[in-house]
Amino acid sequence: MRQSKIAFSVIAAAVIVVLFSTSTAWSQSMFTLGSSKEEVRAIQGTPDDISRYSALGYEVWTYGFSTVKISTREGKVIEWNNTGGNLKVRLQPGGNVTAATFFTRGSHKDDVLRLQGTPDDISRYSALGYEVWTYGFSTVKISTRDDNVIEWNNTSGNLKVRLQPGGNVTAATFFTRGSHKDDVLRLQGTPDDISRYSALGYEVWTYGFSTVKISTRDDNVIEWNNNDGNLKVQLMPGKNVTNSASFTLDSHKDDVLRLQGTPGDISRYPALGYEVWTYGFSTVKISLLNDKVAEYSNRGDLKVSSLSEKPPEHLIEYHHQFGDLSLYYDENKTYRGIFSLEDEALGKIYGVAREGVSYFYNHLFQPLNVVAYVTKNKELSAYSLDKSHSEKWLSDFTSKIKHISISGESSATGTSMRLGNFTFSDLISDS
Numbered sequence: 001m002r003q004s005k006i007a008f009s010v011i012a013a014a015v016i017v018v019l020f021s022t023s024t025a026w027s028q029s030m031f032t033l034g035s036s037k038e039e040v041r042a043i044q045g046t047p048d049d050i051s052r053y054s055a056l057g058y059e060v061w062t063y064g065f066s067t068v069k070i071s072t073r074e075g076k077v078i079e080w081n082n083t084g085g086n087l088k089v090r091l092q093p094g095g096n097v098t099a100a101t102f103f104t105r106g107s108h109k110d111d112v113l114r115l116q117g118t119p120d121d122i123s124r125y126s127a128l129g130y131e132v133w134t135y136g137f138s139t140v141k142i143s144t145r146d147d148n149v150i151e152w153n154n155t156s157g158n159l160k161v162r163l164q165p166g167g168n169v170t171a172a173t174f175f176t177r178g179s180h181k182d183d184v185l186r187l188q189g190t191p192d193d194i195s196r197y198s199a200l201g202y203e204v205w206t207y208g209f210s211t212v213k214i215s216t217r218d219d220n221v222i223e224w225n226n227n228d229g230n231l232k233v234q235l236m237p238g239k240n241v242t243n244s245a246s247f248t249l250d251s252h253k254d255d256v257l258r259l260q261g262t263p264g265d266i267s268r269y270p271a272l273g274y275e276v277w278t279y280g281f282s283t284v285k286i287s288l289l290n291d292k293v294a295e296y297s298n299r300g301d302l303k304v305s306s307l308s309e310k311p312p313e314h315l316i317e318y319h320h321q322f323g324d325l326s327l328y329y330d331e332n333k334t335y336r337g338i339f340s341l342e343d344e345a346l347g348k349i350y351g352v353a354r355e356g357v358s359y360f361y362n363h364l365f366q367p368l369n370v371v372a373y374v375t376k377n378k379e380l381s382a383y384s385l386d387k388s389h390s391e392k393w394l395s396d397f398t399s400k401i402k403h404i405s406i407s408g409e410s411s412a413t414g415t416s417m418r419l420g421n422f423t424f425s426d427l428i429s430d431s
Contacts, residue, residue: 030090033122035077037061037070043088044068063087079131081121091118096147102162103140105194109133109147112140115160135159151194151203163190168219174234175212177266181205181219184212187232207231223266223275235262240291246305246369246385253277253291256284259303298357300373305385324400341400345393351401358401370394372401 031040040061041047047061047068058078061068065084070077080089093110103111112133121134126144133140136156143150152161165182175183184205193206198216205212208228215222224233237257247255256277263277263284274294277284280301287294298304316338318329328338337353348363351372360370369385382398389397 030088031068031077032089032091033077037075037077040068040070040077079122079124081123081134083120085120089118091122102160103149104161104163105149105151107149109142109149112142112149116140151196153193153195153206154190155192157192161190163194174232175221176233176235177221177223179221181214181221184214184221188212223268225265225267226262227264229264233262235266244305245387246303247293248305249293249295251293253286253293256286256293260284260301298371298373300357300381300383303385304357304371305367305369343397343400370397372398 029043031043044061044063047063049062050059051062052059052072054072057073058069058071061070063084064086066087067081067083068077068087068089069079080087082089091113093113096108096110097114098107098111100107100111101115103115116133116135119133119135119140122131123134124131124144129145130141130143130150133142136158138156138159139153140159140161141150141152142148152159154161163185165185168180168182169186170179170183172179172183173187175187188205188207191205191207191212194203195206196203196216201217202213202215202222205214208230210228210231211225212231212233213222213224214220224231226233235257237254240252240254241258242251242255244251244255244259247259260277260279263279265278266275267278268275268288270288273288274285275288277286281299282301283297284293284302285295286292296302296304316328316336317331319326320329321327324341326340328336328340330336339351339353341349341351343349346362346368349368350361350363350365351358352361358372360368360372362368368389370382370389371385372380372382380398380402382394382401384394
């Protein structure tokens with residue numbers, strides 16, 4: 001028994017010697033957080049530059065493109081940036097490690113170090129209660145209060161990070177407004193980036209160039225932006241639908257959803273009483289008070305009714321011939337966005353230009369459910385809202401309204417862009 005105790009003591013002593021030797025060797029070849037500036041100088045040599053910020057309590061030592069921040073109070077390493085890859089720096093995990101193959105929200109920083117190694121950069125924001133560790137172009141935000149992971153940005157795709165859904169999942173094939181974040185995780189997987197805005201009550205999850213806004217109060221989806229088209233998201237209409245072939249001002253949002261489908265982007269402004277739905281380059285503003293269309297801007301993506309566009313309430317006294325078109329002006333000789341042309345089948349047709357779109361009426365100013373707009377390729381195109389006009393008629397009609405060169409937010413040929421408030425000297429009175 002005595003021999004066993006002696007043998008054990010010898011082995012323990014040997015282990016201590018090995019650990020001590022390893023630690024000593026490591027400390028002589030690498031510096032870390034808390035290393036003295038003497039150790040940094042001994043390991044890295046004389047800095048290329050020293051910039052002292054006495055009021056902030058630190059100085060920055062530069063080695064090539066890399067920097068080391070040293071406290072002027074304690075003379076110890078606070079942070080570094082190893083952009084040049086030339087710093088002999090290492091940060092080793094402590095005892096708060098697990099056997100997990102990934103880290104997640106709430107993981108201890110020791111597990112991040114175990115999985116990711118020494119950060120290329122450490123930036124500490126003591127007043128905000130966190131520090132940011134950088135790996136390539138990816139970052140991990142660590143709480144300085146409990147040393148746990150708060151959020152991350154996996155831009156480089158090199159983080160061994162995963163966020164797994166909890167018990168609030170369904171069997172739905174898509175998520176929607178009000179879905180729990182667990183369903184978003186089930187459908188979309190771990191976000192590339194999580195940015196938390198506690199004071200505003202939400203956090204933003206990023207998937208490629210798309211984002212999902214999650215409430216931090218109930219963990220439910222508030223809105224999204226499907227820029228990449230990669231979100232498995234859907235917003236279904238409710239019971240407030242009609243059979244109309246188009247929507248207009250005061251139409252219920254359910255009819256917009258029925259006609260347009262799920263918006264590519266939803267931006268909610270509760271304090272202003274509305275939210276904005278985006279379809280391509282067009283937008284629809286929905287009132288939060290009655291869930292109806294308050295405004296829209298149609299760049300050719302909306303199935304919007306010309307019934308919502310009324311001729312301006314100005315006395316039309318003058319006109320001017322411009323090719324096949326007659327342009328109409330008010331009592332102040334100011335163009336009002338009204339024009340007319342003759343059609344073999346329909347007789348006189350009036351057009352009203354509003355916000356980049358022209359709406360057409362017959363001679364009694366009854367809507368023809370035809371609109372014209374400039375496409376993304378800056379080409380004028382006419383479109384039948386109710387499909388009552390043939391493609392040939394639309395093509396012929398388009399050629400008739402291509403006689404004016406118009407400058408607005410972008411230059412185009414046709415009647416659908418804003419002409420501005422200019423006057424002609426040769427106006428003909430209609431009175």
